[in-house]
Amino acid sequence: MTDLVIYSAYFILLINVVLYTYSFFQTEKANVFLVLYLAFVFVMQLTLELMYHLAMKNLFAINIFFIGQMILLGLFFRSILKNKEQKNFVSWSLVSALLVLGIQLCIDVTQFLKFNLFAITITSLLIVVYALLHFYNMLTSNKEYYYLTIGVIFYLLTSTILFLVGNLTIGLSNEFKLMSWTLNAFLILVYYLFILFEWKVSFSLKREN
Numbered sequence: 001m002t003d004l005v006i007y008s009a010y011f012i013l014l015i016n017v018v019l020y021t022y023s024f025f026q027t028e029k030a031n032v033f034l035v036l037y038l039a040f041v042f043v044m045q046l047t048l049e050l051m052y053h054l055a056m057k058n059l060f061a062i063n064i065f066f067i068g069q070m071i072l073l074g075l076f077f078r079s080i081l082k083n084k085e086q087k088n089f090v091s092w093s094l095v096s097a098l099l100v101l102g103i104q105l106c107i108d109v110t111q112f113l114k115f116n117l118f119a120i121t122i123t124s125l126l127i128v129v130y131a132l133l134h135f136y137n138m139l140t141s142n143k144e145y146y147y148l149t150i151g152v153i154f155y156l157l158t159s160t161i162l163f164l165v166g167n168l169t170i171g172l173s174n175e176f177k178l179m180s181w182t183l184n185a186f187l188i189l190v191y192y193l194f195i196l197f198e199w200k201v202s203f204s205l206k207r208e209n
Helices: 002-027 032-053 059-080 084-107 109-113 117-138 146-168 174-202
Strands: none
Touching (some): 002 032, 002 174, 032 059, 059 084, 059 117, 084 117, 117 146
């Protein structure tokens, strides 16, 4: 069941990469940072899957994934925020987060080679803050990337909570761990479906016509 959900998520992600890339190059309406983010996530997901099947340690790649996700989604939300103060906040908080993570790495380089819950939490919650800023702006303006923003908030909040709970329950049974991974895979699938629905609403030919 878990494998079916995971590979379904990969398939939906691939569709998103193709559709948003098409919309960017053909109509130049899809945001470039969003396209880069989707491509980055797809490459990282395939890399992590390959490393898993080769029985390679992939925790450092997971850390790269979360940091890269923070940077690209941070730049995405910065580019669609209209308020100068909000843009500056995104810029400074991104730089600050990278500095904090860099200091952590300098103090203990092994943190990059293990499950770094601090990095996962700070990178995910920062994106949620950016998404909430954009969501707040949409209350009085056009609903640009509305469903995608909802998907970002929903997925990153729930997955972060899941990671925190999972870290506190390491000693529990393998059945519980499997249930946690299955739930996370389902959340990813739902998140990618939000992104796909955003394309249908905002960029499909029917919408443009």
